[in-house]
Amino acid sequence: MTGALTPHGVFALVPCSASNDTLFWMYSQGVPMPSAGNTRDGWEEHSKTATEGFKPTILTAVDSVQGNYGDLLKHVIKSTEVVKFYPIFRLPLGGKWSQGRCLLLGDAGHAMPPHVGQGVGMALEDAFLLSRLLQASPPNAPLSEIFSQFDRIRRPRIEKLYKQAAGKGEQRKETGPWMHWVKEIAIWAALLLYTSSGLYKWGFGEGDVVYDIDEAEV
Numbered sequence: 001m002t003g004a005l006t007p008h009g010v011f012a013l014v015p016c017s018a019s020n021d022t023l024f025w026m027y028s029q030g031v032p033m034p035s036a037g038n039t040r041d042g043w044e045e046h047s048k049t050a051t052e053g054f055k056p057t058i059l060t061a062v063d064s065v066q067g068n069y070g071d072l073l074k075h076v077i078k079s080t081e082v083v084k085f086y087p088i089f090r091l092p093l094g095g096k097w098s099q100g101r102c103l104l105l106g107d108a109g110h111a112m113p114p115h116v117g118q119g120v121g122m123a124l125e126d127a128f129l130l131s132r133l134l135q136a137s138p139p140n141a142p143l144s145e146i147f148s149q150f151d152r153i154r155r156p157r158i159e160k161l162y163k164q165a166a167g168k169g170e171q172r173k174e175t176g177p178w179m180h181w182v183k184e185i186a187i188w189a190a191l192l193l194y195t196s197s198g199l200y201k202w203g204f205g206e207g208d209v210v211y212d213i214d215e216a217e218v
C-alpha cells in the first residue's frame, strides 16, 4: 500500500491481486453535512452528486502530489470506472451490547472510525472470543454471565482502538499549506528514523495492532 497526504485529506493506493493488475484506491476527506440532512436519504443524495463528478474533484484534491507518484495517482484516477462514496457512521462509546439471548458483535456493537484499519479485526476478535467463552462454559451456564464476561474483556480494547481511530481522523482533517508541509516532514522523518534505526525489528510501532484474542485471560 502507498499513500499521500493532501491539504484536504489522505489518498491510499492498494494492489488487489497477486499480479498487481487490479488496484483499489480510496480518498478520505471531510465533507459538509448534506443539505437534505444528516440522514440515510441525505447521504444517498450527497453520494449521487459526489460520484457523478468524482474525477475532476479528486484530481483537484491530489493536485498537490508532485513528481512520478503524483502522475501515477492522476493516471489511476483517470482510468477508474467505478467509484463509490461511503459516509463514515460510528456508534457512540458506552452502548449496551447484549439483551436476553442477543449479543451484538462487530460494527453492530461498536462501529468505529476506519482510520486505524481495525474494524474487521475487532469483529473477528469478538467472534473468536465469544466462541471460546461458549465452549468453555458448562451447557446450562446463563448467557448473561457469558455476555458480561465478553463485555469485561472486550470493552477496554475496543474503547482504546476507537479513541486512536478518532484521534487519527482528527489529524487528517483539512489543514493549511504550512501545517500540511509540517505533517509531511514529520511523517517522512519518523519513517526514516523507524526504518534506518531498525526499530521495526523490535516490534516498535506495532502498538495495539499485534494482539491475539486467544491469549486474553478469560
Ligand SMILES: Cc1cc2nc3c(=O)[nH]c(=O)nc-3n(C[C@H](O)[C@H](O)[C@H](O)COP(=O)(O)OP(=O)(O)OC[C@H]3O[C@@H](n4cnc5c(N)ncnc54)[C@H](O)[C@@H]3O)c2cc1C
Residues within 6 Å of the ligand: 086, 087, 088, 089, 105, 106, 107, 108, 114, 116, 117, 118, 119, 120, 121, 123
Ligand atoms: C470507508 C470505510 C473504510 C474501512 N476500512 C477498513 C480497513 O481498512 N480495515 C478494516 O479492518 N476495517 C475497515 N473498515 C471497517 C470495516 O468495514 C467494518 O468494521 C467491518 O466490515 C465490520 O464487520 P461486521 O461483520 O461487524 O459488519 P458488516 O461488514 O457491515 O457486515 C454486516 C452484514 O450484515 C448485513 N445485513 C445488515 N442488515 C441485515 C439484515 N436485516 N438481514 C441480513 N443481513 C443484514 C449487511 O449487508 C452486511 O453484509 C472500513 C469501513 C469503512 C466504511
